[in-house]
Amino acid sequence: MKYTLRVWRQNGPDDRGRLVEYTVDGITPDMSFLEMLDVLNERLLLDGDESIAFDHDCREGICGMCGLMINGTAHGPQKATTTCQLHMREFDPRKPITIEPWRARPFPVVRDLVVDRSALDRVIESGGHVGVHAGAAPDAHAVPVPKPDADRAFAAAACIGCGACVAACPNGSAMLFTAAKAVHLAALPPGQPERGTRALTMVQTQDDLGFGGCTQAGECATACPKEIGTDVIALLNRDVLWKVD
Amino acid sequence: MNYTEGTPLRDTRAPDGPLETRWERRRLAARLVSPANRRRMSVIVVGTGLAGASAAATLAELGYQVLSFCYQDSPRRAHSVAAQGGINAAKNYAGDGDSTARLFHDTIKGGDFRARESNVYRLTEVSGAIIDHCVAQGVPFAREYGGLLDTRSFGGAQVSRTFYARGQTGQQLLLGAYQALARQIHAGRVVSRPRTEMLDLVVSDGRARGVVVRDLVTGEITTHTADAVVLATGGYGNVFHLSTNAKGSNATAIWRAHKRGAWFANPCFTQIHPTCIPVGGDHQSKLTLMSESLRNDGRVWVPARPGDPRRPAEIPESERDYFLERRYPRFGNLVPRDIAARATKAVCDEGKGVGRGVYLDFADAIARLGRDVIAERYGNLFEMYQRITAEDPYSTPMRIYPAVHYTMGGLWVDYDLRSTIPGLFVVGEANFSDHGANRLGASALMQGLADGYFVLPAVIGDYLADGPFGAVSPEAVDEAEDSVHATVAALLAVNGDRTPESFHRELGRVMWDHCGMERSADGLAEALKRIPDLRADFWRRVKVTGSGSALNQTLEHAGRVADFLELAELMCLDALHRAESCGGHFRAESQTPDGEARRDDERFAYVAAWEHTGGTPVLHREELAFTAVRPSERSYR
Numbered sequence: 001m002k003y004t005l006r007v008w009r010q011n012g013p014d015d016r017g018r019l020v021e022y023t024v025d026g027i028t029p030d031m032s033f034l035e036m037l038d039v040l041n042e043r044l045l046l047d048g049d050e051s052i053a054f055d056h057d058c059r060e061g062i063c064g065m066c067g068l069m070i071n072g073t074a075h076g077p078q079k080a081t082t083t084c085q086l087h088m089r090e091f092d093p094r095k096p097i098t099i100e101p102w103r104a105r106p107f108p109v110v111r112d113l114v115v116d117r118s119a120l121d122r123v124i125e126s127g128g129h130v131g132v133h134a135g136a137a138p139d140a141h142a143v144p145v146p147k148p149d150a151d152r153a154f155a156a157a158a159c160i161g162c163g164a165c166v167a168a169c170p171n172g173s174a175m176l177f178t179a180a181k182a183v184h185l186a187a188l189p190p191g192q193p194e195r196g197t198r199a200l201t202m203v204q205t206q207d208d209l210g211f212g213g214c215t216q217a218g219e220c221a222t223a224c225p226k227e228i229g230t231d232v233i234a235l236l237n238r239d240v241l242w243k244v245d
Numbered sequence: 246m247n248y249t250e251g252t253p254l255r256d257t258r259a260p261d262g263p264l265e266t267r268w269e270r271r272r273l274a275a276r277l278v279s280p281a282n283r284r285r286m287s288v289i290v291v292g293t294g295l296a297g298a299s300a301a302a303t304l305a306e307l308g309y310q311v312l313s314f315c316y317q318d319s320p321r322r323a324h325s326v327a328a329q330g331g332i333n334a335a336k337n338y339a340g341d342g343d344s345t346a347r348l349f350h351d352t353i354k355g356g357d358f359r360a361r362e363s364n365v366y367r368l369t370e371v372s373g374a375i376i377d378h379c380v381a382q383g384v385p386f387a388r389e390y391g392g393l394l395d396t397r398s399f400g401g402a403q404v405s406r407t408f409y410a411r412g413q414t415g416q417q418l419l420l421g422a423y424q425a426l427a428r429q430i431h432a433g434r435v436v437s438r439p440r441t442e443m444l445d446l447v448v449s450d451g452r453a454r455g456v457v458v459r460d461l462v463t464g465e466i467t468t469h470t471a472d473a474v475v476l477a478t479g480g481y482g483n484v485f486h487l488s489t490n491a492k493g494s495n496a497t498a499i500w501r502a503h504k505r506g507a508w509f510a511n512p513c514f515t516q517i518h519p520t521c522i523p524v525g526g527d528h529q530s531k532l533t534l535m536s537e538s539l540r541n542d543g544r545v546w547v548p549a550r551p552g553d554p555r556r557p558a559e560i561p562e563s564e565r566d567y568f569l570e571r572r573y574p575r576f577g578n579l580v581p582r583d584i585a586a587r588a589t590k591a592v593c594d595e596g597k598g599v600g601r602g603v604y605l606d607f608a609d610a611i612a613r614l615g616r617d618v619i620a621e622r623y624g625n626l627f628e629m630y631q632r633i634t635a636e637d638p639y640s641t642p643m644r645i646y647p648a649v650h651y652t653m654g655g656l657w658v659d660y661d662l663r664s665t666i667p668g669l670f671v672v673g674e675a676n677f678s679d680h681g682a683n684r685l686g687a688s689a690l691m692q693g694l695a696d697g698y699f700v701l702p703a704v705i706g707d708y709l710a711d712g713p714f715g716a717v718s719p720e721a722v723d724e725a726e727d728s729v730h731a732t733v734a735a736l737l738a739v740n741g742d743r744t745p746e747s748f749h750r751e752l753g754r755v756m757w758d759h760c761g762m763e764r765s766a767d768g769l770a771e772a773l774k775r776i777p778d779l780r781a782d783f784w785r786r787v788k789v790t791g792s793g794s795a796l797n798q799t800l801e802h803a804g805r806v807a808d809f810l811e812l813a814e815l816m817c818l819d820a821l822h823r824a825e826s827c828g829g830h831f832r833a834e835s836q837t838p839d840g841e842a843r844r845d846d847e848r849f850a851y852v853a854a855w856e857h858t859g860g861t862p863v864l865h866r867e868e869l870a871f872t873a874v875r876p877s878e879r880s881y882r
Contacts, residue, residue, distance in 0.1 A: 012795065030525045032633075038530055041799075042744045050791040051799050055318060057491040059531045061629065062416055063322040078632075085632050110462055111796040118439065121319050125431040129424035130383050134303045134698040135374065137381035141338065144392025153385040154410060157417060161321055190383045 001027045001088070003036070004096040007052055010109050017109065019098070029089035033076065034059060034066065036088055053112040061085045061225065064160030067167070068113055069100040074164035074223040082162065082225045102163055104172035106210045117163045119209045120177060127201035128181040130190045143189045153187035156180045158226040165220035165228075171212030176220035178202045179236035180228050186239060196243035203240055246773050246818050251863040254508075254854050258704075259363040259660035264873050268367040271660065275707035283308035286709050287471040289456055291443045291498055293320035295415070295690055296673025297477030298422035299697025305429035307702055309709075312469055313426065313435055314458060316442045316493055316801075321423040324479060324491040325693060328415025329536035329626065330399065331407035332690040334372040339396050339405040345369045348406065350874055352688060355401040355581050356653070356681020357828035357844060358876040359511070361852070361869060363660055364678045371699045372691050376408055378698060382421040386410050399686035400537055401581035401881075407687040412536055412625045418690055422697070442801065443498045444729045446474065446505045446669065449721040452714060453502075453669035457725045459733070461801065464794035466729055468722045472712045473668045473705065476502060477697070480652035480674040482515065484809045484816065485761070486753025488649035489521060489534040495805040496812050499656050499675050507664040508854040508865060510657035510677035512812070513820035516684055516829045517762050518650035519585035522633055523601035532648040533633060535605070536626055537686040540578040542610035542619065543643070545569050545585070547603045551596035557604055557642050568592050568603075576881040583683045583829045583842075584881060586647035590762050591840060593646070602646035607638060647762060651689060653680040653829065654819075657854040657867075661704040662696060665854075668714075670705065672696035677852070682828025733793045736803045741786035745803040748783045752806070752813055755779070760817050765833040769821040773814065780810040815855055815862065822864070825849045846876050 002025045010017030024040045031039075034056050041051035057065040061082040068083045070076035076086050091097060101109050106119040157180070165176040182199045185191030191198070207213075214233060221230045260270045278286065286309050290301040293315040301313045315323060335348040348369040353360060376394070380386065386408050387395040396405045410417040429435040440461040447455035447468060455470035481496035482488040503509045520535045548555070549566045568588055570577045580588075589603050597603075611619050616639060620627070627638045634644075655677040662670045662678075673693040680688065759765075759772035783806070791797040826835040826842035827849070835843045852867040 028526055028528075031528055032530070035528050035530050038746070039528055042746055045744050045788060045790055045799060046742070048790060050797075053796055053798055057317060057322055057493050058324060058327045059492060060327055060533050061632075062327050062413065063317070063324070063491065064319075064326075065317060065322050080628075081632060085629070087633070087635075089635065114796060117318060121321070121427065121430075121437075121439075124321075124424060125427040129428040130381065131428065132378070132381045132425075133306045134299070134378055134425075134702065137374070137377040140336070140376045140380040141393055145388055146392050147388050147390050150385055150388040153383070154387075154417075157385050157410075157420065158413065160416070161319065184385065185383050188383050188385065190381050 001029070001093045003027055003091065003093050005040070006096055006098045008100045009052070009112055012111055013108050027088050029087065031088045032059070032084060033086035033088065034084050053114045055114050056084055059084045062160060064162040067102055067162045067164055069102060069167060071098050074102070074168045075225055080225055080227050102167035104166045106172065107163060107166065119211070120161055120163060120174065122209055123174060123178055123202050123206050124181060126205035127194070127198040128185070130185060131194060132190065145188060149187050153184050156187070156228060156232055157184040159228055160226060162225065164223040164225060166211065168219040168223035169212065170217055170219065171215060173214045174206045174211040175214040175233050175236070176224060176228060176230065178206050179232040182236045182239060183232040186235065196239055199236055199239035200243045203236070246814060248818060248822065248862045248864050251856060251865045254657070254865040254867040256361060256363070256659045256867065258663070264362060264366045267363050268370055272703050275704050276710035278706045278709050280308050284310070286310065286712055287312065288473045288475060288705070289314070289469060289471040290475045290477060291456060292323065292477035292479060292675070293423070293426065294323035294325035294477060294479055294673060295419055295422055295693030296697045297323065298419065298426045299694050300475055300477060300672055300701050301435055302422060302425035302429050303698050303702045304705070305434035311429070311435040312471060313437045314441045314443060314456070315439050316461065318440050320426055320437060320439060321420060323419065324494050325419045325690070326416045327491065328690055329412045329534065330538040331397065331409035331414045331687040332375070332418065333399065333406050333685070333687040334376045334408060334691065335369050335406060336373050336376060338394060341404045343404040343406050347404065348372065351402050352679070352685060353681070353874050354879055355683055355685040357683055357842070357879050358681065358846070358850070358871065359827050359869065360679055360681030362871060362873060367700065368679050368692055368695050371695045374699060375691060375694045379418060379421050382425060384410065384417050384421045397538055397541055398579060400540065400579050400585065401685045409538065412538070412623060415690060418694065422694070443478070444501065444732070444804070445725040446502045447717060447721050447725045448505050448666060449718040452667045454714065454717045455722070457729045459729070462796050464792070464797065466726060466733070468726055470717045472709055472714050473670060475670045475672060475701065476656065476675050477672045478675050480655065481812060482649045482652050484752070484813050485649040485756045486749045487524065487529060487532050489518060489532050492531060495808070497805055497808045500808045500812050502656060502664070502666070502669060504857050506666045507669055508657040508856050509654070509815060510852050510854045511654035511819065512816040512855065513760065513823060513830050514653035514682050514828065515649060516582060516651040516653060517586045517647045518582055519589050519647050520605060520645040521648035522630065523644060523646040533629065534648070534650060535630060535643060535645055537582065539605060539623060539626065542622070543578065543605040543607050544609060545578055545603055545605055547592050547597040547599060557606070566592070566597065573881045580881045581683060581685060586762060587831060589647055600644055602644040604642035605645045606642035608642070611639065651684055653677065653682060653684055657852070661707065662701055663708065668708065670701060672701055682830055732804065733800065736787065736789050736800060736807070737793055739784065739787050739789070741788045743786045743788060745787055745789065745799060745806045748779065748787065749806045749809065752776070752779060752810060756813055760820050763831050763833055764820050766821060769817050772817045773821065776810065776814045776817065783807065783810055818862065819853055819855065823849055823853065850876070
């Protein structure tokens with residue numbers, strides 16, 4: 001199969017960037033989307049061009065490193081799926097595919113499709129953790145945790161930090177990301193002592209970093225490859241308000 | 246390629262005497278650094294997987310200044326994140342007779358008696374504290390309705406000691422370690438440098454004192470110095486091109502350290518995981534694992550008649566060969582990985598394979614437990630499988646085939662995790678120490694976190710007590726930096742007609758054919774002839790466009806392939822010299838009449854540590870002594 005691609009090329013943060021059209025041939029339905037880009041990149045290289053830079057690593061949907069805007073949708077057309085898990089059988093060869101980087105003020109473009117998402121690390125660093133030193137913990141069975149709490153914590157902790165929620169949000173808000181971490185820790189006993197300060201600090205940090213505010217558009221949850229729902233945002237707001245009071 | 250014999254090697258830091266108290270006695274004997282002095286000492290940690298992130302966080306908690314590097318854009322993405330099934334610990338929460346001694350026994354036997362007893366015992370001793378610490382960090386392990394932790398079984402064990410968080414255990418443990426690291430970054434005790442790749446080690450006055458790194462965004466090459474260097478850079482499975490490793494996983498850090506004087510132990514000990522999604526087409530870029538935990542409920546089978554064209558549902562029970570249950574009735578589908586992988590290859594070689602694999606069937610488990618229970622246990626794995634293959638494993642059996650997964654070999658370390666270069670410590674998969682010739686499922690996470698949270702922090706002080714070590718020799722820095730600049734320039738200068746990927750693919754085929762699931766003297770000799778030719782071809786024909794002073798992923802890949810092309814040769818040499826079968830290393834010439842591995846304890850009960858000389862490698866043997874477990878034939882029948 002043969003596809004027409006329109007790919008965002010940008011030499012560096014100061015370059016204006018542009019969409020460049022390519023055709024790529026010899027694509028089979030069982031190839032992954034990133035394997036299709038590999039094929040194109042090998043060809044570009046042999047033609048003496050620079051390959052298209054894009055982030056990827058585990059290629060099994062868990063590291064959170066990949067993330068492309070495909071035809072205007074974060075991680076492309078398939079629900080609950082990261083870019084690396086997409087396969088070409090999902091794409092009609094008659095229609096061109098537009099590929100762009102995540103776009104949000106706190107995510108400057110590094111090169112081509114690669115953006116700098118380190119702002120998400122700053123949010124976690126500011127409060128997304130439990131203050132416990134190695135070697136100080138009591139026996140793991142000292143405090144039983146009701147299964148529903150453990151399951152709720154797990155569902156929120158499934159966040160892979162890819163940033164699709166930010167890219168999808170019309171305001172460039174990181175609320176789904178921040179709330180997922182806050183709710184994961186708030187659902188478990190070790191997360192209680194710092195619960196309020198954690199929520200408040202992380203929200204303040206994301207505001208300071210230039211992420212937008214949440215207006216409950218809900219695009220984040222639609223884009224989330226791990227299907228984290230907007231209920232976590234409501235739970236985060238509860239903890240923030242409780243702390244502000 | 247030839248080798249010469251060097252002086253034997255001894256683990257100089259493991260205390261003698263009873264196994265049960267060695268760790269306690271070593272900790273007591275290890276010198277400490279006072280809190281005030283720790284603030285004046287710095288440690289570089291390369292890699293942020295389970296071992297690296299936990300080590301960096303814990304050393305910072307102790308008060309050392311830590312500098313942490315990773316090539317990913319965030320420490321949270323290191324490949325430990327992809328571990329699915331679980332983490333072992335001898336808690337005996339299931340009340341099924343588990344204990345430290347039993348986990349120790351299973352691990353030594355699982356490793357086919359090629360691991361060091363003292364290290365393995367310590368690993369099993371600290372395993373329980375890992376679970377305690379992770380729970381205290383907020384790791385959301387699976388729980389029962391009563392609120393206690395749930396466990397499941399893994400290969401090579403007859404107890405239920407594997408703790409898990411659905412099929413994302415590695416992710417959840419890594420996030421725990423990453424968050425601990427993030428806390429220390431925020432406190433200013435760790436400086437984190439993501440998107441930075443280590444390209445050389447600085448050795449000054451005989452001590453490891455720093456690293457030369459390349460900023461992957463700007464291309465800038467800089468040197469960072471410290472009082473000690475810790476490598477936590479993972480395994481080298483990507484030498485095979487196709488593996489379950491992340492695309493970026495590479496051997497560069499350990500290989501460059503090897504060339505600076507760190508000996509490389511048992512490079513041929515690689516693990517082929519039995520249950521992966523089979524290779525699809527020629528442009529396949531990686532292989533996806535289906536967790537070993539699936540063998541708790543899935544049954545592995547092939548049609549009894551070779552070439553049977555019927556769909557799986559149409560084949561009656563009597564015409565199926567449940568070959569693991571047939572050959573290994575005691576462990577059944579839960580035999581260790583090397584055994585299951587080899588048995589799978591054997592039935593496929595007999596022509597009984599289906600497509601490019603064998604069936605892993607959940608029909609019985611769904612009938613027994615219901616679809617909901619199976620979905621609760623393995624839902625995310627089933628979805629992952631369906632996305633890749635477009636087949637629904639709830640209604641049709643999975644097809645699976647072995648793939649390269651883990652490397653037991655790595656840089657040689659002593660009981661204190663010191664390499665042969667003073668001041669260079671190696672933790673996690675990057676070292677060789679705990680898994681012998683085959684790693685048991687759910688033990689990699691255990692070892693990474695044991696090294697990082699508990700072992701390294703307890704013994705590094707004994708080394709640093711002699712520091713701070715003063716100024717680093719400027720000549721050593723210049724020499725290392727010049728060598729990195731020269732390599733980058735050389736890769737850009739060739740301007741040939743082949744992509745780095747094409748060389749990687751070709752190397753992978755040579756390694757899979759000759760140094761994969763079955764190895765022979767003839768095949769290895771062939772590989773040892775082809776690899777140097779391929780390497781020469783690489784330096785004549787590789788093409789890298791773009792510049793060294795910007796983000797250049799082609800250049801990064803080319804550098805890693807160049808190192809794989811050197812390491813591959815040492816792996817084949819090691820495999821050729823070890824003329825026995827043990828664990829994942831199966832030599833065609835050394836098997837029992839019914840096709841099982843035949844170990845040769847008379848000749849090969851040692852660790853093979855290789856010294857780099859620039860010419861002929863030198864083999865140093867560390868003889869293995871077994872005091873608590875007597876080496877026996879490793880039977881799972």
